Amino acid sequence: MSAYTELSEYIAEVNDLLNTISILNWDARTQMPVGGTETRGKQLATLSAIAQERLTADRLRSLLDKAEAEVGGLPPESTERRSVEAVREASELFRRTPPQLTRELANLRSVAGKTWAEAKATNNFAHFAPDLERMFALNREFAQSIGYAEHPYDAMLTLYEPGMTAARLQTLFAGLRERVVPLLRAIVNSGRTPRTDFLEHHYPVELQRDFSLEVAQSFGFDLSRGRLDESLHPFEISFTRNDVRMTTRYNPRFLPTALFGVLHEAGHGLYDQGLPADQFGLPTGTFCSLGIHESQSRLWENQVGRGGPFWDHFFPRARQAFACLRDVKPGDWLFAINDVRPSLIRVEADEATYNLHIILRFELEQALVSGDLPAGDVPGAWNEKVQSALGLTPPDDARGCLQDIHWSFGGMGYFATYTLGNLLAAQLMEALRDDLPGLDDDARAGDFSRVKGWLNDNVHAHGQRFRAAELCRRATGRPLGHEALVRHLRARYAPLYGL
Amino acid sequence: MSAYTELSEYIAEVNDLLNTISILNWDARTQMPVGGTETRGKQLATLSAIAQERLTADRLRSLLDKAEAEVGGLPPESTERRSVEAVREASELFRRTPPQLTRELANLRSVAGKTWAEAKATNNFAHFAPDLERMFALNREFAQSIGYAEHPYDAMLTLYEPGMTAARLQTLFAGLRERVVPLLRAIVNSGRTPRTDFLEHHYPVELQRDFSLEVAQSFGFDLSRGRLDESLHPFEISFTRNDVRMTTRYNPRFLPTALFGVLHEAGHGLYDQGLPADQFGLPTGTFCSLGIHESQSRLWENQVGRGGPFWDHFFPRARQAFACLRDVKPGDWLFAINDVRPSLIRVEADEATYNLHIILRFELEQALVSGDLPAGDVPGAWNEKVQSALGLTPPDDARGCLQDIHWSFGGMGYFATYTLGNLLAAQLMEALRDDLPGLDDDARAGDFSRVKGWLNDNVHAHGQRFRAAELCRRATGRPLGHEALVRHLRARYAPLYGL
Numbered sequence: 001m002s003a004y005t006e007l008s009e010y011i012a013e014v015n016d017l018l019n020t021i022s023i024l025n026w027d028a029r030t031q032m033p034v035g036g037t038e039t040r041g042k043q044l045a046t047l048s049a050i051a052q053e054r055l056t057a058d059r060l061r062s063l064l065d066k067a068e069a070e071v072g073g074l075p076p077e078s079t080e081r082r083s084v085e086a087v088r089e090a091s092e093l094f095r096r097t098p099p100q101l102t103r104e105l106a107n108l109r110s111v112a113g114k115t116w117a118e119a120k121a122t123n124n125f126a127h128f129a130p131d132l133e134r135m136f137a138l139n140r141e142f143a144q145s146i147g148y149a150e151h152p153y154d155a156m157l158t159l160y161e162p163g164m165t166a167a168r169l170q171t172l173f174a175g176l177r178e179r180v181v182p183l184l185r186a187i188v189n190s191g192r193t194p195r196t197d198f199l200e201h202h203y204p205v206e207l208q209r210d211f212s213l214e215v216a217q218s219f220g221f222d223l224s225r226g227r228l229d230e231s232l233h234p235f236e237i238s239f240t241r242n243d244v245r246m247t248t249r250y251n252p253r254f255l256p257t258a259l260f261g262v263l264h265e266a267g268h269g270l271y272d273q274g275l276p277a278d279q280f281g282l283p284t285g286t287f288c289s290l291g292i293h294e295s296q297s298r299l300w301e302n303q304v305g306r307g308g309p310f311w312d313h314f315f316p317r318a319r320q321a322f323a324c325l326r327d328v329k330p331g332d333w334l335f336a337i338n339d340v341r342p343s344l345i346r347v348e349a350d351e352a353t354y355n356l357h358i359i360l361r362f363e364l365e366q367a368l369v370s371g372d373l374p375a376g377d378v379p380g381a382w383n384e385k386v387q388s389a390l391g392l393t394p395p396d397d398a399r400g401c402l403q404d405i406h407w408s409f410g411g412m413g414y415f416a417t418y419t420l421g422n423l424l425a426a427q428l429m430e431a432l433r434d435d436l437p438g439l440d441d442d443a444r445a446g447d448f449s450r451v452k453g454w455l456n457d458n459v460h461a462h463g464q465r466f467r468a469a470e471l472c473r474r475a476t477g478r479p480l481g482h483e484a485l486v487r488h489l490r491a492r493y494a495p496l497y498g499l
Numbered sequence: 500m501s502a503y504t505e506l507s508e509y510i511a512e513v514n515d516l517l518n519t520i521s522i523l524n525w526d527a528r529t530q531m532p533v534g535g536t537e538t539r540g541k542q543l544a545t546l547s548a549i550a551q552e553r554l555t556a557d558r559l560r561s562l563l564d565k566a567e568a569e570v571g572g573l574p575p576e577s578t579e580r581r582s583v584e585a586v587r588e589a590s591e592l593f594r595r596t597p598p599q600l601t602r603e604l605a606n607l608r609s610v611a612g613k614t615w616a617e618a619k620a621t622n623n624f625a626h627f628a629p630d631l632e633r634m635f636a637l638n639r640e641f642a643q644s645i646g647y648a649e650h651p652y653d654a655m656l657t658l659y660e661p662g663m664t665a666a667r668l669q670t671l672f673a674g675l676r677e678r679v680v681p682l683l684r685a686i687v688n689s690g691r692t693p694r695t696d697f698l699e700h701h702y703p704v705e706l707q708r709d710f711s712l713e714v715a716q717s718f719g720f721d722l723s724r725g726r727l728d729e730s731l732h733p734f735e736i737s738f739t740r741n742d743v744r745m746t747t748r749y750n751p752r753f754l755p756t757a758l759f760g761v762l763h764e765a766g767h768g769l770y771d772q773g774l775p776a777d778q779f780g781l782p783t784g785t786f787c788s789l790g791i792h793e794s795q796s797r798l799w800e801n802q803v804g805r806g807g808p809f810w811d812h813f814f815p816r817a818r819q820a821f822a823c824l825r826d827v828k829p830g831d832w833l834f835a836i837n838d839v840r841p842s843l844i845r846v847e848a849d850e851a852t853y854n855l856h857i858i859l860r861f862e863l864e865q866a867l868v869s870g871d872l873p874a875g876d877v878p879g880a881w882n883e884k885v886q887s888a889l890g891l892t893p894p895d896d897a898r899g900c901l902q903d904i905h906w907s908f909g910g911m912g913y914f915a916t917y918t919l920g921n922l923l924a925a926q927l928m929e930a931l932r933d934d935l936p937g938l939d940d941d942a943r944a945g946d947f948s949r950v951k952g953w954l955n956d957n958v959h960a961h962g963q964r965f966r967a968a969e970l971c972r973r974a975t976g977r978p979l980g981h982e983a984l985v986r987h988l989r990a991r992y993a994p995l996y997g998l
Contacts, residue, residue, distance in 0.1 A: 223532065224532055
């Protein structure tokens with residue numbers, strides 16, 4: 001047996017453990033009775049410890065040494081070399097993290113999750129502040145342990161967007177903001193606002209589910225290799241490319257939450273269902289980065305799912321499904337679901353203002369990670385930035401700096417990947433249109449097979465074979481930038497707002 | 500840290516792994532999309548291998564040696580001594596089983612499960628025969644590996660009913676059969692048969708679910724520590740006493756399947772929810788044996804759930820829930836759900852004939868395990884025994900020797916625990932009635948708290964602290980016998996059939 005094969009088998013078992021952890025988490029969020037919480041925590045801790053032990057084992061190191069020697073002569077972008085390299089990186093990351101820090105972070109995560117929820121429910125930031133302070137301190141310690149080139153924030157990004165840096169994000173985000181702010185001003189100054197009353201109406205949950213799944217299946221989501229459930233916070237998770245699960249949340253009086261939620265998660269799901277089967281169990285068989293993952297959800301939710309051609313096909317079907325839409329004009333519907341207005345809540349934001357929410361979080365996170373901003377000063381800093389970016393003042397912290405769960409689980413650097421996803425989705429869509437003329441006609445016929453096929457070939461099938469930056473360059477012919485997204489936003493909103 | 504504490508922590512982690520395996524199995528049977536089958540098999544194999552590795556590790560042996568020395572001075576029935584003893588037994592069982600045999604059995608199980616289902620669907624026993632022959636051969640090998648006193652079947656029983664032997668079962672079952680056969684003859688000769696037309700009617704699935712759950716909750720099943728789902732084959736499984744899951748199968752045109760199914764699984768569920776919390780993670784915190792487990796399901800399903808006092812309370816509610824029962828007389832309902840008639844299918848059998856189905860399987864299994872009966876001769880032997888016990892001839896093997904899944908997963912010895920459960924349920928009910936006068940009045944008021952409380956104290960709370968035989972003696976004051984069940988059957992059927 002070659003060292004590479006032996007390494008592959010070793011890693012496939014670690015992969016089984018990691019996927020099992022995902023199954024336990026999915027179950028906890030969609031099925032588990034509340035009584036199971038404590039013992040589920042123990043099961044997760046045991047499995048995580050076993051996975052970590054295996055990822056830092058001396059036996060893995062020696063397998064890696066041998067496999068590296070074996071594949072050293074292959075081209076740098078061969079799957080074998082990329083796999084060995086990715087395993088080495090993961091192993092080094094774990095080895096460099098002090099076990100004590102891992103335990104402290106795990107404990108703090110479960111405590112902070114609780115205090116954050118309580119603080120949000122009672123609108124009491126002070127209740128969460130000490131845990132938040134500690135969370136950033138531990139993350140700073142983590143950054144010191146694993147090392148970084150310029151900014152401790154770069155170390156945070158390693159977990160979500162390997163290869164990305166704070167400096168590069170600053171450039172990307174500054175370029176984007178510079179173009180979005182005037183666009184937003186023009187929209188607000190246009191004086192136009194859509195009718196939106198029909199969005200809040202009687203939308204039976206069962207019909208919402210059927211309609212959303214019909215759309216997801218038209219995108220190519222395969223229900224024999226996936227399913228859709230309900231959860232408080234929607235998410236997508238995959239245990240293998242053949243078992244991919246989405247969740248959503250239904251509001252029986254408001255359609256967009258579940259509908260665009262499912263389109264979004266289906267985009268994630270299509271990525272996972274399209275990962276390379278022959279690399280199963282290896283890093284090259286898994287997704288490239290969170291930004292790439294998010295580009296897939298945003299592409300289907302926004303680029304496709306909020307577009308005119310899509311609704312040319314689906315609005316007549318929506319009118320059949322939902323009685324309250326019978327008298328709504330297609331143009332009014334399209335305008336309503338593309339309503340742009342500065343608002344306080346990130347997850348409810350439109351495509352134009354969404355990235356401003358991300359940028360302010362990114363700026364605060366850098367200051368928090370570096371220690372320049374004490375956690376106690378977050379509410380003031382937050383509100384100042386919201387005022388400056390959106391012209392609004394949060395009436396309370398629940399609708400301000402307490403709105404998102406991410407910091408409570410230590411997900412610093414996570415937010416940035418949402419905007420990376422938006423940027424790449426727009427860039428991918430331009431490349432798709434260049435490669436495949438007539439895509440709008442496909443959409444008007446409800447046929448998305450060419451879009452899915454192109455993404456399968458140019459994104460999904462590569463798994464982790466290329467880094468995110470290289471994947472972007474190969475798929476779109478250029479490095480990631482803000483121009484495609486700006487062009488998309490202008491093209492979408494100009495006709496609606498008469499710009 | 501004492502060796503006992505160290506051992507407990509070690510075993511708690513193994514327990515986490517075993518419970519995780521249960522979660523993966525539950526998910527596979529209730530939620531998983533069909534595409535996940537293959538990769539789920541890999542996840543289960545990896546986790547099983549890790550659990551097995553830990554149960555046979557030298558470190559465990561040395562912990563056991565030290566813990567045994569440490570607890571040696573405690574009373575034999577202290578939880579500490581029983582725990583150490585039970586871990587030693589499990590470890591020895593695994594150590595004595597050749598790894599090669601474990602692998603072969605696991606492979607054969609997945610293959611035989613498939614060939615059995617195909618053979619049943621196409622009514623083609625020959626398609627399953629080679630796997631069945633091999634399954635018994637491997638089980639024979641397993642019996643040789645782990646050892647046994649008298650009959651290789653005793654080794655099979657170790658897995659399901661530790662301490663039980665084929666010889667003891669023969670005595671118990673012979674005594675039961677001797678008394679049941681004349682009772683059954685008297686019933687058939689009575690010439691009475693109930694009206695049963697209303698059992699097959701329009702029973703909306705949602706209402707079946709609500710009604711069944713209402714009953715399960717009246718028994719004391721706690722939905723904050725459990726749930727009910729659907730699956731092809733109903734089962735109950737628990738991941739901890741605080742996360743106990745039941746499944747059932749609904750037939751929209753027939754009420755009894757789901758209703759009595761849920762009552763049955765709720766009995767299992769109440770046992771698992773009542774296990775000792777302070778022994779969590781240790782053998783003493785888990786169920787005693789499959790026979791004891793089955794006694795709980797049978798007690799709630801049959802002793803309670805098919806009784807007159809229970810229906811005095813619940814029939815008026817059933818009539819409210821199901822329109823088709825509005826004109827049915829309570830007496831007709833009670834007779835219908837206690838209809839006795841020899842039939843071919845075990846899972847559809849009444850309380851009187853049920854054990855005859857088990858006894859014939861028990862006899863065939865002994866001959867198959869010892870090698871006296873070649874698998875190819877099973878259909879002939881089966882049909883002969885069905886004719887002799889029930890006076891019927893199966894028209895095909897699908898309704899004969901292919902009806903049950905058990906042999907395809909190697910569950911030889913499993914069937915016997917169903918009749919052990921029936922015997923013990925009757926004996927427990929007599930003890931309950933002795934201890935708690937006026938139980939029928941409780942049932943008429945829909946109050947089952949004293950029954951649950953008694954079972955909590957006398958059965959559930961002991962976990963694995965006593966062997967099954969000792970648990971029976973303590974709870975009922977006498978060894979397990981057939982008399983209580985015979986008395987129950989006579990008391991139940993005499994008024995219905997005018998005996």
